[in-house]
Amino acid sequence: MDLPADNDSTIAQQLIDKFTSKKAVIGVVGLGYVGLPLAVEKAKAGFQVIGFDIQQQKVDMVNRGENYILDVADEELKQVVDQGKIMATSEYSFIQKVDAVAICVPTPLDIYKQPDLSYVRSSTEQIAKHLKPGMLIVLESTTYPGTTEEVLKPILEASGLKCGTDFFLAYSPERIDPGNAHFKTKNTPKVVGGATLLCTKMAATMYRSVLEGDVHEVSSAAVAEMEKVYENTFRNINIALANEMAILCDKMGLNIWEVIQAAATKPYGFMPFYPGPGIGGHCIPIDPFYLTWKAREYNYHTRLIELAGEINTSMPEFVVEKISKILNEEGKPIKGSIIYLLGITYKKDISDVRESPVLLIAQILQNRGATIISSDPYIDTWSDGKQLYQTVPVTKDQLQKADIVVITTDHSKFDYKEIATTSQVILDTRNALNNQDTVSKYYRL
Template sequence: MSSFETLIKKIENREAVIGVVGLGYVGLPLAVEKAKAGYKVIGFDVQQSRVEQVNQGINYIGDVVDQDLVDMIKSGQLIATTDYARIQDVDAVAICVPTPLDIYQQPDTSYVESSANEIAKNSHEGMLVVLESTTYPGTTEEIVRPALEAKGLVTGETVFIAYSPERVDPGNKQFKTKNTPKVVGGITANCTKVAASLYRNVLEGDVFEVSSPAIAEMEKIFENTFRHINIALANEMAILCEKMGIDVWEVIDAAKTKPYGYMAFYPGPGLGGHCIPIDPFYLTWKAREYNYHTRLIELAGEINNTMPEYVITRAMQVLNEEGKALRGAKVTVLGVAYKKDIDDVRESPVLKIIEFLEQHGADYQVVDPYVASFKCCGKRMETVQLTKEMLQQSDLVLVATDHSDFDYQMIANESKLVFDTRNALKGITKPNKYVKL
């Protein structure tokens, strides 16, 4: 029996041992779902503290159900380790490590390279290796494949390599890892079949097969670039509408009544998270190899990146109208997470807003029911609990993240001046002085 047939049989019979490299926002939910599907799963991470938390059943990812993790650990279906030699024990492994940008806005693939090398070092015949980290088209072929073939493995015959982009949307109540459709592209047809077979046995969402890893890699960047550009359009419209005295939020509500040809995107204080602010720049970087300048993507990035500064400029204006300067003003910032109802502050535009408040000498405090502390301005900052007294004493209440836990009617009742960057007070009786983005 060939390596391909043996691996397919193991996957179908749930005899395959599955590895997941990187136990963060993507890796841990995937590891738990694979364990729940009946596979023995080994999670790998370089952080000893994270490994210990997993092995103790302590959940640190919002999209994972606490009891699911506890049950999988207690049953022995899921274990975590820092020992990459255990790769020798797995039949299939997913790489779910970060792919940040460096200081020059160029892709930092060091985590992918390190993971691929560790897997290759401990590889064996009959393995499936799937890269899930968001990256530029060509990464699977340029980084993962050479590492494994250097060990004498033959792609499509003794090792099966594919790319399947993660589609995690933190805080999404409807779509989780389990039911989100999956895209899979293998280097060969057999690579695609093996990877698709595993995902179909684990997930409820459809598995869509494409002809190559590059197609799947580009598909993921296209998804996020689409959102990146359309959010930039919404932000630009917000700036223009404010100058014209038009409510952009009402404009969007009216536009989305059209049942075709329009999809609603909303303005805000800027982009956050690990995907939308970063992924499009993987494409702009790769495009330079082909002597092509991605003008629209870069312009969208310019618009989105200036939104925190625009928010501060508007804050200054509304305070000036009340005869106050930003310097010395008491400002309450509501929310520091990059989106509502999550604890994730990665690339949050609110961090930039806080930096501006610090630079301009504002007397600010940050409230976030999901985030106890965060790093900003070179130091660790603590959030505080929202009170009526705090609102009453504030010169400006800035709604930066529209968490559902906030009592917006109380905020409206007790605040002297509210600047709402998220239209969070929609449908709420407004305070005397209320300004929207």
């Protein structure tokens, strides 16, 4: 991409040359499940990378080449650290050394289910203190449409530099799918939208110099912000439909998993989504609320999105009621029963418990007087917000003494044959046994 030789375009061309020659120094703010994989990929591509995090423990681990993120290969992090391609710091002054910086900080909800942009704001304010001509700033954190230009741009321009002329600003949403064996940061297509057309081009150039996946340019940062929220809202709504169908099939005595399997034979017009004990993680339970909050600014009520949220958040209660009915058939109340939860994380084969519906299930069961034991091969301890639990290895003795075994997360490491043939009573919320022979009393969601 060659630009005319005026002062503004000269700044842009110099940065483009740095990207294409891999001479740019790139910063990453936030070394969590989004930031660290991105930092490693940039380092692997040949760039000098400086990572920032407020947690000194993460900084120290990165500098020692010690990995703590499932989607980063241990040996890849160690290699780029040993090569001097990546280092970490907890001092924002590192911004003075970089040509581009990606913001990958949390965007949670507050107690009123409203967007909490405090991490984004504080990061941007710190970057503004060290902003220099020719820098590119890209926000990757999921947020509502308008954030990049309404929140970040004024903060950065308060430095006296002008967006699109002196510095470049864009939004490119993260698309991390924890535990996905095929799609990682490097090969997942990237969407980029800038505050100006030139900002878009600058950000796209950087990502094309790093990633193997396609880089799709859109007309504005707001479009890129909207498409990210739309992606997760799409999943949220379709999971809610699967959950509602599961509730109805349960009442009608039908197997929802068989229904979905049959529907999935249609080669067009249907995409299978599956029910479960609820939704978890940082994206699907949270992102739709960003859109519903922003919609109020336009006097619009997102009824379908909010209803889907209600259905999904009601699933832990449904699971508990199902447990209660099964125990009643055995002549047992929840109070005093030993309930064995298999899997605590929100998704199979990962160690992330954020927003896991299992935490609420445990809390409700605990409040009703149940004795809870749990196993999860990816975590040693967990808390439902009130009590700290220690996970235990799965043994025949544990399975046999439990009044009911509840498969809440379908980790691949579980021995389902042993679970099926040893447990007294099983409630499978994930269809993990999938018609496997069982001598137990077996119930599905």
